[in-house]
Amino acid sequence: MEPYALDERLASDSQSLAHLELCDVRLARDSRWPWVILVPRRPDVSEIFDLSEEEQSLLAQEQVHVAKALKAMTGADKINIAAIGNVVRQLHVHVVARFEGDENWPRPIWGHGTPVPHTDETFNQMANKLRGLLQ
Template identity: 55%
Template sequence: MQDFPIDPRLERDSVAIADLGLCQLRLSRDARWPWLLAIPQRANMTEIFELAPLDQTMLTFEVNEAAKALSTVTGADKINVAAIGNIVRQLHIHIVARFEGDANWPGPIWGHGTPEPRSDEDIEALARKITEAMARS
């Protein structure tokens, strides 16, 4: 992984699992949903439109690849992709696998309930499955 400053909240709440080129891909420590974060490794970016056009294209490609892998690995009913950033300003894209009947289905995941810690074993296993699925595509 490249040495790139990550907002302390993103670093605390997730684990780096891959360097995709433009983005660092991270897995959320919250076990309620299989949840990835794609963080473009560009300084002082808060909005997608601030990225150079080529970086915007790369971001779209990398997020789509991560979303496809997450869908394949989890069998999710729906993959949610969002760039919110109201609290954490550093540009980051959420990629969340959702299932009918999961915590707060069909509502948004933000601000719902209390995070449940994902075990180190689960982090390792899910990270391996996701990165392997991305390597195959």
């Protein structure tokens, strides 16, 4: 199998927290929403159907695992899960904690406003909590 390479935009917009069996679990650098990005560590994959049936099932299981951890960590009103990929073609799945009254509630977060970076302290706190919940 050829090596997996992370898209440069995903690399700059997020930081790896953990590796699950299939996915690199990445925390988005935008502090406006608790936001995790799952990236299957497979080369040249842009659609879920590009994965094998076994990998598709594993991706679904990993999405649920991460969504439950994010919900437990944040107490969010809603967890949004989406694989859009119009800008970044590499398959990646967004798992976002949403709260009634957040910056763009109830509309989607994509393309809204300007990203607000985490401080090192808030990023590290969130990353450590999430890592603990994913084990």
